[in-house]
Structure formats: structure tokens, C-alpha cells
Amino acid sequence: MGSTDNNPLQQKIETAIGQYVEPHLESTLADCGAIKAVTVTGDTADVKIELPFPCARYGEVLAGELQKIIETEAGVAGAQVSVSHAVTAHSVQRGVTRMDNIKNIIAVASGKGGVGKSTTSVNLALALASEGARVGMLDADIYGPSQPRMMGLSGQPDSPDGKTLEPMENYGVQTMSIGFLVEEDSPMIWRGPMVTQALEQMLTQTHWRDLDYLVIDLPPGTGDTQLTLAQKVPVSGAVIVTTPQDIALLDARKGLKMFEKVDVPILGIVENMSLHVCSQCGKEEHIFGEGGGKSLAAEAGINLLGSLPLELDIRLQADSGKPTVVANPDGRTAEIYREIARRTAARLSQQAKDYSASFPKIVIQNT
DSSP states (O other): OOOOOOOHHHHHHHHHHHTOEETTTTEETTTTTOEEEEEEETTEEEEEEEESSOOTTHHHHHHHHHHHHIIIIIOOSEEEEEEEEOOOOBOOSTTOOOOTTEEEEEEEEOSSSSSSHHHHHHHHHHHHHHTTOOEEEEEOOSSSOOHHHHTTOOSOOOOTTSSSBOOEEETTEEEEEGGGTSOTTOOOOOOHHHHHHHHHHHHHSBOOOSEEEEEEEOOSSSSHHHHHHHHHSOOSEEEEEEOSSHHHHHHHHHHHHHHHHTTOOEEEEEEOSOOEEOTTTOOEEOTTOSSHHHHHHHHHTOOEEEEOOOOHHHHHHHHTTOOHHHHSTTSHHHHHHHHHHHHHHHHHHTSOBOOGGGSOOOOOOOO
């Protein structure tokens, strides 16, 4: 906390809000250093909170909660609470250098196909952007790129210098995909080395503009693309998408172990298609099983970031190029995606930070 004023009312406010446990960080505001300033003037107070994850929408909710605490526990009716965020860069795998224009890369993976990984990836990216982050999306599925359609984008990216590509952009998210460079119905008949080279080129030769997060939508499995990403791409954390189905959970374990072996932190698990509510009778059914994601998270000692329903609208909205977070931003499912995004970013904020940008660069000159 930046202030050194010993005003008793200030101390009372700091004590009251300092004990508040922020649910995404699972830590008190005092312990996570989120209280940046408490200024008391007469019987009014101005409180500034700074969280380490994007919180543009959630910040209003938190400010309201803290105002109630200040009123009831500190007896200050005129308190003004403002909540902001600051995203920092975090460490990556040993031997891999972080990219200067991207603070954090989040890989979204699944052990098998058909679990809704791409839909989860695009809504995760859009949710982070809706909370105020600068976000990019890299579609790493060379054989089956889906992000151009989901992001409502078409055409080819510009290349002003003939060497780098400008990312396509919609809904405030910078996007790159092999789907922008080939016809939609053209098959990619490439061997592994060509695929991995294409992934590296799309990552390093795209002119990403000062991103807080780059979300990489990986193809399913643990093959060449995943290995390239794990060994050469500076990843700060990974998210595993699964369904409650036993066979999906079995493959999700393989994805978990792959990232563990290359020292990429697992930020958590997203359980997709966890519950279906019949549109006719309202009956709830666990079509793919129940509680699988929660049990896998407990088994692996990581967090369940959230559970998503099996809904027709999620598929229709993604197919139409307007995913749920932007199609129905005030709906319950969009809020689940935003909650998953906040938890993902909060978990990442608790990883080791990268301080390399703070160190001076030594240049040797002949004089």
C-alpha cells in the first residue's frame, strides 16, 4: 500500500478492505498488494484498488462490494472506490525467450477433438478483451483452421513490408490463422516439418501490437504442433479443455502430462458440455457424464476454471462469426466464459514474473 498517512480512519478502512478475500486470486487484498491508495479527506475517502488481471466489468462489482464493507465496518458513507488492473509478463519455459510485444502466451489444448476447444479458445480471448485486456488469437490448427469463421473474418492479411503480416482484427481481438492464406475448402496436405514451420512463422512474423495475452488455439492431440509449441514458443501457461466423458478425460490427462514435462504451468481445466437443459421440457441431463472435470482437476492438483453447458446457441453463434461473449454479452453463458477468463488470468498472475524488460541492455561500443 503506497500511503504512509497514519489517519485512524484511513487505517480502519485499510484493515476492513484488506481482509476481503478476492475470489479469483483466493487471497486477501492486503496479501496480494492490491490496495494502492487510501486517501481520507474529512469524513470521505478515496480508495484505489489494482488487480493483476483484467477486470473492466468485474471491477464495478468489486467496487460495490468494497463500498459496502467500508460503510458497514469503517462507518464511512462517502467512500469512492475505483478498481483498475495491470497485467505483467510472466516467465516461460527454460531456454525460450519471451517475445517483446507479447506479455503472456496462453495455450488452449485438448487431448482429443470434438470437445469444443476452439469455441472455448475464441470465447476466452473475447472474454479477456471484454475485461479490458489487449488480446490476440493465433489459430495453430493448420489442418483444420476454424478461427476465421468464428471471428467473423475473411480476406487476406496485409503485408506492408513483404516480410511481416498484419493481424486481422474483429471484436477488438488481433487474429492470425493459416485460414486467411488459403481457400476455406482447400486441404492442407503438409507433413509435420512444414506444419511446425508455418506455426513458427505465423507467431514470429505477425506484427502483434502490444498484447497482454496471446491465446493459441492448438489442434487436438500431443503431436508435432504441440511439441513445437512446448519447446520453442514462449508459453506462460496452458488451459486444458475436456468434457466429462471418460474417454475425453483419458486424453486430457495426456495433455496435462505433456505440458508438465516441458515445464509449462497448467492454469486449469475447462469442462465443456457438462450439462444439457432440454429446450422443450427443461429437464437437466448430464449427457457426457458428471463431475469428470472436477475429479481430474482434483487428481492433478490444479483448478477447475469453470463448467460450460451443452447449448445449441453456443454452436450457432460461433458458426455465424459472432461467438457467445459478443452475441449475448449479458447472458449467463457469456458470464461463465468471462469468469473462466478472469480465473485463468488470475492464476497466471500468481506464476513467476519475467523481469527481463526491467534490466538494462549492455551495448559495447568502440570509442
